[in-house]
Amino acid sequence: MKIADFPAQEEQRIEALHSLQILDSAPEERFDRLTRLARRLFGVPIAVVSLVDANRQWFKSCIGLDASETPRDVSFCAHAILGSDVLVVNDAAADERFSDNPLVTGPPHIRFYAGCPISTPKGYKLGTLCLIDSAPREFDEDDQALLRDLGMMVEQELTAIRLATIDDLTKLSNRRGFETLSQHALGLCKRIGRPASLLYFDLDLFKQINDRFGHAEGDYALSSFAMMLARNFRESDVIGRLGGDEFAVFLTNTSKQEAGAVLEHLAQTIADHNAASHRGYDLLYSVGLIEFDPLQHATIADLMSSADSLMYEQKKSRRRAAS
Numbered sequence: 099m100k101i102a103d104f105p106a107q108e109e110q111r112i113e114a115l116h117s118l119q120i121l122d123s124a125p126e127e128r129f130d131r132l133t134r135l136a137r138r139l140f141g142v143p144i145a146v147v148s149l150v151d152a153n154r155q156w157f158k159s160c161i162g163l164d165a166s167e168t169p170r171d172v173s174f175c176a177h178a179i180l181g182s183d184v185l186v187v188n189d190a191a192a193d194e195r196f197s198d199n200p201l202v203t204g205p206p207h208i209r210f211y212a213g214c215p216i217s218t219p220k221g222y223k224l225g226t227l228c229l230i231d232s233a234p235r236e237f238d239e240d241d242q243a244l245l246r247d248l249g250m251m252v253e254q255e256l257t258a259i260r261l262a263t264i265d266d267l268t269k270l271s272n273r274r275g276f277e278t279l280s281q282h283a284l285g286l287c288k289r290i291g292r293p294a295s296l297l298y299f300d301l302d303l304f305k306q307i308n309d310r311f312g313h314a315e316g317d318y319a320l321s322s323f324a325m326m327l328a329r330n331f332r333e334s335d336v337i338g339r340l341g342g343d344e345f346a347v348f349l350t351n352t353s354k355q356e357a358g359a360v361l362e363h364l365a366q367t368i369a370d371h372n373a374a375s376h377r378g379y380d381l382l383y384s385v386g387l388i389e390f391d392p393l394q395h396a397t398i399a400d401l402m403s404s405a406d407s408l409m410y411e412q413k414k415s416r417r418r419a420a421s
């Protein structure tokens with residue numbers, strides 16, 4: 099069996115995949131519709147939207163197969179994402195890359211495979227729309243063209259997810275993405291009885307950056323702040339740009355005291371950035387920190403509203419001090 103090589107720019111590819119926040123998400127009709135359609139059009143028993151993660155392939159939609167993932171080592175799709183066009187394996191038993199693959203020698207006894215790579219707009223191949231049969235098959239040019247068309251529809255659905263939940267400028271979650279993910283994380287903390295905290299940031303005097311240095315510099319300032327947030331918090335924290343110059347971070351399994359320590363570290367990072375950047379202005383912010391209290395906060399919106407109020411108190415007292 100040949101284990102597929104890693105594609106070029108594997109790290110960026112994985113980052114693009116993870117940024118969609120789609121892995122381990124619930125099944126969705128918009129993808130199931132396409133795998134059902136593929137199965138019917140080609141008359142194959144199995145059709146899958148498979149995403150190739152660091153060590154596994156995970157199935158966003160899987161019709162005709164009772165599995166949600168397999169190790170990457172045995173994945174046909176890990177081979178398919180190395181090319182730019184449909185990978186066709188007419189008879190896996192006669193193909194030395196796959197003949198002793200456990201998915202060929204054991205269930206689901208793959209003999210035929212056709213996988214159309216699914217790309218991001220930047221060209222990272224996240225996975226495939228693939229067809230599987232337990233009997234060998236021919237797959238002519240017309241079949242491949244049809245599979246490409248269906249693959250493009252999967253790409254469009256993935257783009258729609260990205261646009262709906264990711265902020266284009268900073269690549270952080272947008273408000274909708276942040277609320278969805280942090281509501282989910284809050285549910286988890288509640289269930290296992292762990293603390294959670296939320297930070298609500300609003301840049302100070304940001305409008306002046308736009309006014310004095312132009313909108314592009316304002317964009318640069320927002321991106322720099324976002325990057326420092328991303329660098330300072332853990333991967334398990336949810337970071338979002340809520341809109342304009344407002345950002346929030348939801349910290350799982352973190353008390354107010356612990357979040358305060360992370361905040362001090364962030365303050366130092368930003369002070370270092372300001373000292374080194376020489377752009378004619380400093381990045382300044384007000385922040386509200388609140389720990390989840392089940393008696394006060396039923397939803398993430400309650401938590402955000404409390405943190406927003408605290409942020410605003412800080413902003414007001416800074417304005418008073420400055421005047």
Ligand SMILES: Nc1nc2c(ncn2[C@@H]2O[C@H](COP(=O)(O)OP(=O)(O)OP(=O)(O)O)[C@@H](O)[C@H]2O)c(=O)[nH]1
Binds near residue numbers: 316317341
């Ligand atoms: N460059 C840039 N500016 C933006 C973007 N989104 C919103 N803004 C601007 O951000 C500014 C936010 O306004 P405020 O929050 O009132 O500005 P501020 O100067 O930080 O005010 P305080 O919070 O009271 O200190 C507005 O002027 C918006 O036009 C963006 O994506 N890029």
